[in-house]
Structures are given as structure tokens and as C-alpha cells.
Amino acid sequence: MKKVIYALILLLVVVSGLVFANHEIKNQTSAKLTPKPLTAAEKEAAVKQWEASPGGIAYTKWKVSPEGEKVLASAAKIGKYITDSSNMEAVVTSLSLPPGSRLGFGMMVRINGDDYILSFGLETSKEFQQLQSLKVDDKIIIRSRNVSHAPKYSYPIVSGDYVERDGKMIYKRAPQKGGC
Template identity: 65%
Template sequence: MKKIIYLLILLLVVVSGVVFANRKIKNETIKNTISKPLSVAERKAALKKWEATPDGIMYKKWEASEAGQKVHNSAIKISKSIKNYTNMEAVVTSLSLPAGARLGFGMMVRINSDDYILAFGPEKSGENMFNFNNGFEQLHTLKVNDKIIIRSHHISQAPKYSYPIIMGDYVERDNKTIYMREPSKDGC
């Protein structure tokens, strides 16, 4: 019986040592992978390097094309509102995204006679452990031609889409907030 107890204690010590050593290695790896931000010159060099890749060449061609210019000009029209996080009046034009879109839940909206993709990110199915769903339930009540107020911190453009992409941070209908993005928990 004593031998079994000693064997179990020895096994516990060995397993604890392996787990502790593995944890220490992971912590060191994480510390080593964190790097300081790139300088302006390094960012410019990285951009030049990327522009020489097939994806970069394709993007530059799209950017210079008529379709790319249309998307870029539409993005510029609302860039001041995006930068200042101010209200933008929009009308819902479609409750679905363009075919093949991989932006998660979203809809099409028109702001000042230009069309935009209003994306909210992936839609989580079901409910979480606190019995709340993902926050999109009131957005699902929107209908085509509904007038809404949008605020966003981010707009992007991609060759795959014929419209600028607005990340929905805040949506209001009839002076009632129907969606507000939760702040990031990691501070970024």
C-alpha cells in the first residue's frame, strides 16, 4: 500500500513539473512575440513590399478602376462623420448583403444618395449562459425604407464589394437606440 501511495505522489510531482514547465515556456513565448509598433518608414517599406505582390497589384488596379474610384469617392463623402463619430441619416435599402459577402450580419443602406454596406460582424447563434442573445434582435425588426441614424468609427473598402463597408457601432430608429456595439474588453 505504501508503494502505491509513493508512486502516486511521485506521479503527481512529475505531472505538476511538466505542467509548470510548459506554462513557463508559453509565457516566455508570448512575451517574445509582442513587438513594438512599426515606424513610419517601416510601414511605408512594408506597404511597398505588399504592393509588389499579386494581391497588391490586383488591389492597385481595382483602386484605379472606375468601380474602385466610385467606392473610394463614396467613402470620402462620409469620412468626416466617421472620423468625428457623428450621426449619419440612412435609409435601409436591403435587409441582406450582396451575394457572396462574408461580413456576418448586415444590410444595405443609402446615405446621401450613395449605397453602403452596414456590417455588424458575425451573428452568434442561440443564447449565452446569462440568457441574453447577441444584440441583433432589434436590428432584425428593421424593414426596407426604414430611416435610421448610424454612427461608426470605421469604414473600409475591398475589391470584392462594389460598396464601402461601414462597421455598425450605433443604430437608432425613431429616437430609440436599437443597437450599440459593446466596447472591446481588451482595450483595443
């Protein structure tokens, strides 16, 4: 009986040693695969390289053009709301996006006298069903954490995170899975 107990204990020690060693190897390989963050000099070099590319040159020209300055000024107007993720009053001006846009489901809205694209992303589920009930001239409350711009569009692009009409929530973006 003692021999069986000693054999089981020895087997347990060997197996746990193998499991622990395998765990250490996995931790070492994952640490090796993690890329190091770029230094400030490397970031600056990458930006300069991009600015010298055809896309970077076109973007720089667009930024200083009257249309680019207008878009950037409109985006700056709502910057405080975006930073605080606070309520913005908006009026729906169009239920469709500009021709040729590839932003998924969205609409045009007016906030503080300026027009914006309100984008919700790709329409893959029924989550936008209540948004489709909106009509032109509906007054809504929007919250967002992001405003962006692109030379292709004549308006800043606001990502819709929360929409409310008549005091009732009609859309709330689901939290990202696996994110922070």
C-alpha cells in the first residue's frame, strides 16, 4: 500500500512540475511577442514619412483649404462636449448620409448651427431599429466620445454613443467586448 501511495505522490510531483514549467515557457514567449512602444523620435519620424506620402500631402493641403478649415472649426466647436461626453442638442436634417459615404448607418444633424454626420457604424443587427423611426426636424440629445474628419467629407463625423428623443433613450452603443 505504501508503494502505491509513494508512486502516486511521485506522479503528482512530476505532473505538477511539467505543468509549472509549461506555464513559465508560455509566459516567456508572450512577453517576447509584446511590441515595445515607439519612442517620441520614432513617432515623429513615422509622421514625417506619412506627411511626405501622397496621402499625407493631400491631407495637409485639405487642412489649410477653406473647406478643411470649416470642418476643423466645426469639430472644435463641440470638442468640450466630446471630451466630457455630455449632452448635445441636435436636430435631424437628413435621414441619409452624403452620396458615396461608407460610414454604415447614419444621418445628418445640426448642432449649434453647424451640420455634422452622425455615424453609428455598420448596420449588422436590429440595434438601429428605433433610430430608423426618427424623422427630419426631430430634436434629439446626443452623447459621443469621438469626432473625426476626413478630406472625403465636407462635415465632421460624430460617432453616436447615445441618442435620446423626448426624454426617452432610443439608442445606446453596446460596450466593446474585451476592451478596457
